[in-house]
Amino acid sequence: MYRTILVDDEPIIKKSIAKLIEKKFSHFEIIGEAEDGQEALELTLNSDPDLIITDIRMPEMDGIELIREIHKLNKGTHIVVVSGYNEFDYAKQAIHYNAVDYLLKPVKPQELYLTMERVEEKLQNRDRYKPENRKWLWDCKIYSEEMVEYIWKGRIIDIKSYLTNVHNSLLNNDLDLPVLRQFYIDMLALIRNGLIEKIGDKPVLNRLNVKDIPDSEIVSFIINIFNEIIEFIQESRDWSKYSKVNSALKFIDNQYSDPELNLQVVSREIDMSPTYFSRQFKEEKGISFIQYLTQLRMEKAKDLLEDVTLKTYEVAEMVGYNDYPHFAKTFKKLYQVSPNSYRKLLNNL
Structure with missing residues (x-):
């Protein structure tokens, strides 16, 4: 009753x-x-x-x-x-x-x-959707396992996208705020256990022992914790063979708006052959160079679409696409919605 x-x-x-x-x-x-x-x-x-x-x-x-x-x-x-x-x-x-x-x-x-x-x-x-129910436990397990792999590989773009999808899925279940908070607390505890298996019980993992979750900006709050852990993992692992990949990532993040940016340009910048760089990049990031660049540009486009003063073709140009139809097709393939429709969804929130 x-x-x-x-x-x-x-x-x-x-x-x-x-x-x-x-x-x-x-x-x-x-x-x-x-x-x-x-x-x-x-x-x-x-x-x-x-x-x-x-x-x-x-x-x-x-x-x-x-x-x-x-x-x-x-x-x-x-x-x-x-x-x-x-x-x-x-x-x-x-x-x-x-x-x-x-x-x-x-x-x-x-x-x-x-x-x-x-x-x-x-x-x-x-x-x-309660802690004692099987669906709760199963979802916590699945989400945490995926997050552990993303954190271990430093795939922050994938983390942001995946966590946003998880959050939207939970909201679709009409969870009350206290229930939503408890789910995240349980999920973070499982992520901590998964990371302990990879790097041991390091003090930085205590950041995952969360006792409370903020009312708003939940995704940002959790991503900030993940960023701290990723930085620790990157500093503690043997990153010598990946130093050039890290240099490449910084270069890509600064130059993604250049429509001429491609594998050859980046590999030349860090003085590696395109073939070797491509292999090293995928080994480190878990995705290909072009997948990473595309995801980065689309995430930046989503942020820019929030600015209603910008036309969608201007957004396309700002993230490195001179061909608007190609940009729109790529955006829809990744998010199942066109740039214009995405902007309308934002306006309706």
């Missing part, structure tokens, strides 16, 4: 919502009612509800303040706002604190039913 609290200073509103829920959603149990935010907060602390349906304007503590306080608790409680005020600022604040929906009074049964279906789906996803 999903534990539910109703918060409103109008008894008739609470009674009508309770009847609608009891009529169609047997998995939800009304465990308490409150007349204001303060009373609701006390109920929440004592009963740990799965769902709170609350009004906005109430005495003592209003609905927005209640939502804010519940958000701070990080208990994964879902919030639905029911208000008689069709004011954008209220709705904006409610969404900021992850309210599932903002319904207007008088509440139409069909609207409430649709919202309750969304809440139920989120709660079911939460229950399926």
Whole structure:
């Protein structure tokens, strides 16, 4: 049963919502009612509800303040706002604190039913994705094994792309922030174990003993940790035979916008034959020179596409493509979406 609290200073509103829920959603149990935010907060602390349906304007503590306080608790409680005020600022604040929906009074049964279906789906996803479940353990294992290999080989571009995909996949499961944080904590612990097998229990790996994950910029937070570990691995391993490859990487990172940049140009810069350099590069990075250059240019293009003042053909030129159709085709092949469509997706976020 999903534990539910109703918060409103109008008894008739609470009674009508309770009847609608009891009529169609047997998995939800009304465990308490409150007349204001303060009373609701006390109920929440004592009963740990799965769902709170609350009004906005109430005495003592209003609905927005209640939502804010519940958000701070990080208990994964879902919030639905029911208000008689069709004011954008209220709705904006409610969404900021992850309210599932903002319904207007008088509440139409069909609207409430649709919202309750969304809440139920989120709660079911939460229950399926718990630390004790096999899917959780399996995903942690698969993701961590892949990350260990990327870190060991210093493939930071692949790490960023892979971790972003992992994060999006987790978000698609409607995981609450506390659950999402715990997943990453478990995954990082497995990555630490995998790296210990390769380099021993070095102090730098303690960076993976994370006790908390920030609310935002989670991917960047984790990548920064990985960067520190990669730097340590590169310094401690025998990198003498790879020194020229590292010089090549720096050269590529500085010259990727040059449309004339190719294997021959880079190998000449570091005084290696193209054939030998190509072999050494793939051995070190795990991908070919052209794959690395393409991925680097596409990642830079994604960043530039966030700047709406730049036209897409200008972005193409800035990352080394004079032929826009070729750029667009390459971008779509890598990300399954065209540059223009990617920009539209960014604007809709």
